[in-house]
Amino acid sequence: MLKKVFASAVFGVEASTITVEVNVDGGIGYHLVGLPDNAIKESNFRIAAALQNNGYKIPGKKITINMAPADLRKEGSAYDLTLAIGILSASNQIKAENLEQYLIMGELSLDGSIHPIKGALPIAVKAREEGFKGFILPSSNAKEAAIVDNLEVYGVDNIKQVINFFDEGEPLEQTIINTREEFNKRLEFPEFDFSDVKGQESIKRCMEIAAAGGHNIILIGPPGAGKTMLAKRLPSILPPMTLHEALETTKIHSVVGRVKDTGLMAQRPFRSPHHTISNVALVGGGSYPQPGEISLSHNGVLFLDELPEFKREVLEVMRQPLEDREVTISRAKFTVTYPSSFMLVASMNPSPGGYFNDPNAPVTSSPAEMQRYLSKVSGPLLDRIDIHIEVTPVPFEKLSDERKSETSVEIRKRVTEARVIQTQRFSESETVHYNAQMNSKQIRKYCGLDGASKELLKTAMDRLNLSARAYDRILKVSRTIADLEGSDSINGTHISEAIQYRSLDREGWLG
Ligand SMILES: Nc1ncnc2c1ncn2[C@@H]1O[C@H](COP(=O)(O)OP(=O)(O)OP(=O)(O)O)[C@@H](O)[C@H]1O
Ligand SMILES: [Mg+2]
Helix, strand or coil, rough: CEEEEEEEEEECCEEEEEEEEEECCCEEEEEEECECHHHEEEEEEEHHHHHHHCCCCCCCCCEEEEEECCCCCEECCCCHHHHHHHHHHHCCCCCCHHHHHHHEEEECCCCEECCCCHHHHHHHHHHHHCCCEEEEEEEEHHHCCCCCCCCEEEECCEEEHHHHHHCCCCCCCCCCHHHHHHHHHCCCCCCCHHHHHCCHHHHHHHHHHHHHHHHCCCCCCCCCCCCHHHCHHHHHHHHCHHHHHHHHHHHHHHHCCCHHHCCCCCCCCECCCCCCHHHHHHHECCCCCEHHHEEEECEEEEEEHHHHHCCCCHHHHCCHHHHHHHEEEECCCCCEEEECCEEEEEEEECCCCCEEEECCCCCCCCHHHHHHHHHHHCCHHHHHHHHECCCCCHHHHHHHHCCCCCCCHHHHHHHHHHHHHHHCCCCCCCCCEEEEEEEHHHHHCCCCCCCCHHHHHHHHHHCCCCCCCHHHHHHHHHHHHHHHHCCCCCCCCHHHHHHHCCCHHHHHCCC
């Protein structure tokens, strides 16, 4: 007898439906065809044990299983449940008249319990698109699949539940989430808030500007100055995620199997990989491609703490995705693309010992050591960072100050208003949405200066010995400062402030 069961395979952040045909016939043997990988080929051992332990068996007949389309590579253990139910049904051990209305996936353990899968969200999106009635999957993935409406989502813990559902019509518990309601509820409460940071008004101002224009930023300061603390709070002042952005980001996290109980992500992600990270873990890849940290930060913040400690080559591979806002991974037979539109926040100590020009520093570094340390970050990556700011530790009196400072929600309001202006400005462009993304032509067009401001900028550049690359950055940041003020034109005050945010060009630190 021939039966069909449905499952799905994920490529990039999109899923494709897989039809699993199971044929049970006279004779003996077990054949699995249609480009399965080793984990799938091994599934018959898991299935045999799981069935045995629940009072069923793989029949001693000729079983042929075809996974179609045959040219699409299928990987992993998430098809165990699909195959098991297919075998039971094709061998008439269970009746399953409505089998074809469901997508069924899950990894089996030997006792028949069901383990989580990766990519439940993109799979659910596809299932709804293709008109499936329901999706039966591991219970720990149910919340993430239930983000999709008009699809019945059933989380299960054991194969026995699935068997009873099809064979005896015993109902499964449906997971229902009102996505929009849930999303709105969680939108307002950032986990980390700027009001926790005492003092540091000028740094907060600087981060507000960075958030408003989408500018990449680097924080320079000695250990304990609060760099990590400040960076962590940046997502909380970025404009709230739209439902569309939240879906995009959650999909990527779903593909690496990291959504679990949170369901839809309502806060922008903040990722902070360690400096020993590999190229693949940062940008994505591997023989079965998976998204990397830059994609997990999509629509949020990627924080590279202690930037000079990262291997130079790792930083190099990030340049292209920073430009394109997506990363494409090519393999012999296919390519996948992961979105990677993130704000880069970096931090560094001003020297390998941690201090710069500080007479009280516990350690000092020789000029040669300093040069070696700083040369690691010079060049192309730094070229993509608009704002440099020095962070000095706040004095004790400020730290113990009981007064509450401004909350992230208040700051975010101003940021969002400045973004509205930018959205209008770039409404005709498909690729540019905020000031940091402007190309040189757009800079000429939108960052015009009057005579006096031009003169001011020229004098400052000469006197502070600013590099040519600083010029465009200063204009972009000035544009954002003007937007925050609701000013159409850029004036001298805006320029002067933007000039302050070029520390690394100024001090002659980087040759
Ligand atoms: N302005 C501040 N307000 C409140 N707490 C602060 C402030 N600055 C520093 N702290 C406290 O000091 C701790 C250390 O700060 P943080 O880890 O952010 O420093 P850092 O600059 O990242 O240091 P390192 O270079 O060692 O990584 C914070 O967890 C926080 O408790
Ligand atoms: Mg730190």
